[in-house]
Amino acid sequence: MVRRSSRLGSTLLHGALALWILLASTPIVWTAVISFRQYVDAFSTPVKWLAPFTLENYTRLWIDQAFYVNFANTAIVTAGTVTISLTVGCLAGYALARYRGSLGFWLLLVALVFRALPHSTLLPSFFTLFNALGINNHLLTLIFVLVAINQPFTIWMLRSFFVNIPQELDEAAMVDGCTRAQAFRRVIVPVMWPGIITTGLFSFLLAYNDFLLSSALTNAGNMTMPAAIASAIGAESEALLMQGVAGAVSITLPLVVLVVFFQRQIVSGLTQGAVKG
Amino acid sequence: MKTRSFLSFVAPSVVLMLGLMAVPLLLTFYLSTRHCAPEMEMVTVRQSGPFGTQETVTQQVRKGPDGQPLQSCRFVGLEYYQKVLGLDRGAVLQDSGKAGESSSSGAAEVSSAAGKPAAVANEFWSALRFTLLYIALTTPLVLGLGFALALGASVLTQRLKAVFITASLLPFIITPVVGALSIKWLFRDDGLVSVLLAQFGGQVHWMAQAWSAQLLVILYGVWHVVPFAFIVLYAGLQSVPQDALEAATIDGASRWQKLRYVTVPHLMPLIVFVTLIHVMDAYRVFEPVLVLTQGAFTTSVQYLTYHVLLVENNPYKASAAAVLTVLGIGLLLVPLLRRTWREQRGQV
Numbered sequence: 001m002v003r004r005s006s007r008l009g010s011t012l013l014h015g016a017l018a019l020w021i022l023l024a025s026t027p028i029v030w031t032a033v034i035s036f037r038q039y040v041d042a043f044s045t046p047v048k049w050l051a052p053f054t055l056e057n058y059t060r061l062w063i064d065q066a067f068y069v070n071f072a073n074t075a076i077v078t079a080g081t082v083t084i085s086l087t088v089g090c091l092a093g094y095a096l097a098r099y100r101g102s103l104g105f106w107l108l109l110v111a112l113v114f115r116a117l118p119h120s121t122l123l124p125s126f127f128t129l130f131n132a133l134g135i136n137n138h139l140l141t142l143i144f145v146l147v148a149i150n151q152p153f154t155i156w157m158l159r160s161f162f163v164n165i166p167q168e169l170d171e172a173a174m175v176d177g178c179t180r181a182q183a184f185r186r187v188i189v190p191v192m193w194p195g196i197i198t199t200g201l202f203s204f205l206l207a208y209n210d211f212l213l214s215s216a217l218t219n220a221g222n223m224t225m226p227a228a229i230a231s232a233i234g235a236e237s238e239a240l241l242m243q244g245v246a247g248a249v250s251i252t253l254p255l256v257v258l259v260v261f262f263q264r265q266i267v268s269g270l271t272q273g274a275v276k277g
Numbered sequence: 278m279k280t281r282s283f284l285s286f287v288a289p290s291v292v293l294m295l296g297l298m299a300v301p302l303l304l305t306f307y308l309s310t311r312h313c314a315p316e317m318e319m320v321t322v323r324q325s326g327p328f329g330t331q332e333t334v335t336q337q338v339r340k341g342p343d344g345q346p347l348q349s350c351r352f353v354g355l356e357y358y359q360k361v362l363g364l365d366r367g368a369v370l371q372d373s374g375k376a377g378e379s380s381s382s383g384a385a386e387v388s389s390a391a392g393k394p395a396a397v398a399n400e401f402w403s404a405l406r407f408t409l410l411y412i413a414l415t416t417p418l419v420l421g422l423g424f425a426l427a428l429g430a431s432v433l434t435q436r437l438k439a440v441f442i443t444a445s446l447l448p449f450i451i452t453p454v455v456g457a458l459s460i461k462w463l464f465r466d467d468g469l470v471s472v473l474l475a476q477f478g479g480q481v482h483w484m485a486q487a488w489s490a491q492l493l494v495i496l497y498g499v500w501h502v503v504p505f506a507f508i509v510l511y512a513g514l515q516s517v518p519q520d521a522l523e524a525a526t527i528d529g530a531s532r533w534q535k536l537r538y539v540t541v542p543h544l545m546p547l548i549v550f551v552t553l554i555h556v557m558d559a560y561r562v563f564e565p566v567l568v569l570t571q572g573a574f575t576t577s578v579q580y581l582t583y584h585v586l587l588v589e590n591n592p593y594k595a596s597a598a599a600v601l602t603v604l605g606i607g608l609l610l611v612p613l614l615r616r617t618w619r620e621q622r623g624q625v
Contacts, residue, residue, distance in 0.1 A: 010432060013429050013432055014432075016425075016429060017426070017429050017430065017433070017441065020422075020426060020445070021441065021444050021445070023500070024444060024445055024447060024448050024500070024503075024504070025444055025447060026463070026469075027448075027456065027459035027460050027462075027463055027500075028447055028448075028451065028456075028459060030459070030462075030463060030469055031458075031459040031462060034462070043462075043465060043467040043468060044467060044472075045467055045472050045475070046472060046476070047469055047472050047473060087289075088289040088290045088293060089290060091286045091287070091289060091290065092286060092287040092289070092290035092291070094286060095278060095282070095283045095286030095287050096287070098278040098283075099278040099280070099283040100278070101280055101283065103280065103283065103284075104283065107287060107291070108617075109614065109617065109618070110294075111294070112613075112614070112617060113610065113614070114294060114298050114299075115557070116557040116560070116606050116609075116610055117298065117302075117603065117606065118560065118561045118563075118578065118579045118582075118602055118603075118606065119561070119579070120563065120579040120580075120582040120583045120586075120599065120602070121302070121305060121582060121599035121600075121602050121603050122297075122298065122301045122302065122305070122599075123582065123583065123586055123595070123599075124305055124308055124582070124586055124592040124593075124595045124596040124599060125300075125301035125302070125304040125305045125308065125596075126301060127586070127592055128304065128308060128592060129301065129304065144293070144297060145297055147293060148293040148294055148296070148297035148298055149297070149298065151290050151293055151294050152294070155290055180278070180282050184286075205450055208452070209450075209451075209452040209453060211452070211453060211454040211563075211564055212563055212564075212579070212583065216583070216586075216587060226452050226454050226455070229454065229455065229458070230454070232458060233454075233458065233567065233568050233571065234571060244458065245462065248455045248458055248459060251452050251455050252451055252452070252455055255447075255450050255451060255452070256447065258450070259443055259446050259447060259450055260443060263439070263442060263443050263446065266446060266450070267442065267446075267508055267512070270505060270508045270509055270512075271508065271509055271512040271513075
């Protein structure tokens with residue numbers, strides 16, 4: 001009796017878990033399926049489970065609409081943001097982990113407040129400032145904005161990794177004649193790689209996935225991929241809509257690769273504490 | 278570490294946050310009390326034609342020596358706040374506009390004269406109302422589903438578990454605007470889910486009315502954040518003290534009692550953590566509102582600022598909305614800040 005009921009329970013449980021996977025993946029999988037179809041096959045009543053295969057949406061998007069320009073912009077913005085975020089964030093995170101004064105506490109507290117700040121509240125000032133300085137619609141401007149906005153999260157996360165590195169390590173290096181900066185560069189950074197990689201992954205996601213700032217601060221040839229896909233939101237024409245579908249899949253593919261290869265780091269980052277953008 | 282070297286290590290980070298967050302935030306306060314409009318001037322245009330000379334008086338934008346249109350700016354106090362909050366009777370900004378109003382406020386005047394003042398009013402309240410509803414509905418769903426998945430996943434074999442976690446992570450790391458679009462395409466009138474539902478007699482025009490459009494936004498929110506709650510709580514479950522569970526079993530506790538009195542209390546700090554992070558992020562809800570409703574049936578506080586800035590093209594009113602948004606998150610954050618205060622003070 002007991003065994004039978006537990007087997008039934010286990011079947012139900014596996015069914016429920018399978019249902020979640022179905023719900024979680026359907027939007028992504030179905031978008032990928034219809035991206036290889038003509039409009040009439042992608043959106044039809046009744047649903048067509050099988051339809052002729054075409055690459056037309058992709059060739060239109062990548063070749064005719066020059067989506068590779070947006071891809072290149074995203075690559076530049078993401079690489080720049082990750083590099084600068086980590087460099088600046090490591091210095092601050094390390095200092096916050098080692099400094100005992102109350103100044104560090106205040107910095108962390110202010111960072112936490114900034115971490116919660118909705119980004120759109122900064123946009124009116126960004127427009128005014130960047131127009132006055134003549135640096136509107138530059139990729140470098142966007143990179144620095146993204147770095148600054150991600151700093152609160154980055155320094156909290158890196159600090160939590162640095163705290164786990166025993167202080168004796170830098171003390172030993174300094175006894176051996178290193179300055180604080182040398183100890184940081186030669187002794188601490190080499191053992192910090194796991195933490196740096198995990199934080200880098202989250203910086204990557206924050207920069208890569210950003211839509212609000214990218215779409216507001218760039219236009220024309222400087223748009224990133226998420227900003228460029230905005231034209232599909234209210235798309236009336238069939239061609240534009242199907243290009244949007246192909247664009248959605250193009251944006252998601254690198255992320256799928258990322259999850260498959262870095263699943264462990266993402267999970268460890270999520271459970272680290274101060275996380276999630 | 279000495280204070281001096283601490284300061285030099287944190288300097289780059291602090292300069293960035295000051296320059297691109299703190300200063301802009303202060304500038305937003307300043308902008309929200311101002312109003313600028315292009316300066317207009319009356320010019321007499323003399324046109325000579327075959328039927329004599331005609332003089333007409335027209336308005337045109339006054340240009341500076343560099344050919345740029347001149348702006349006249351003035352302090353307007355809380356007028357834009359009144360506008361955003363729907364407290365404004367439309368009087369002051371338009372009457373005192375001696376330098377001439379921009380065309381956008383002229384259009385607003387026309388539309389309010391058309392007899393729909395209620396529709397323009399209360400923009401911030403309606404945005405805040407939906408934002409709070411979104412927080413209130415998604416938070417328990419995210420926690421409940423995440424916890425259920427975390428409990429369920431522990432029965433999977435090691436290999437299945439890796440696949441399960443990878444697949445679960447996808448909705449969480451997907452670009453939000455793309456995730457919202459893919460849900461939109463499922464729920465279009467000719468999208469997969471709509472068509473399948475219609476076959477079973479449940480035809481709904483999902484994006485054509487307020488309740489279903491809002492439901493889609495909430496659905497998106499749950500879909501997007503459940504993986505986060507799941508991963509964090511799943512990791513927490515691995516560290517539940519086994520001896521406490523065994524002791525409870527010996528004492529005759531049922532499965533439910535063990536969950537209620539051992540597991541949940543152990544996970545409490547993580548539940549609080551997930552809740553706080555989710556509340557902060559849910560307050561910022563933007564992409565699904567833009568994509569799924571295009572602001573037609575529902576707005577959120579972030580959407581309001583974005584819309585006023587980029588569509589109404591009014592940075593001053595957008596600043597007023599932004600300041601109110603900041604005040605809102607400030608109020609929401611008070612309990613969190615007090616908690617961190619106590620924790621960190623204890624450590625330092």
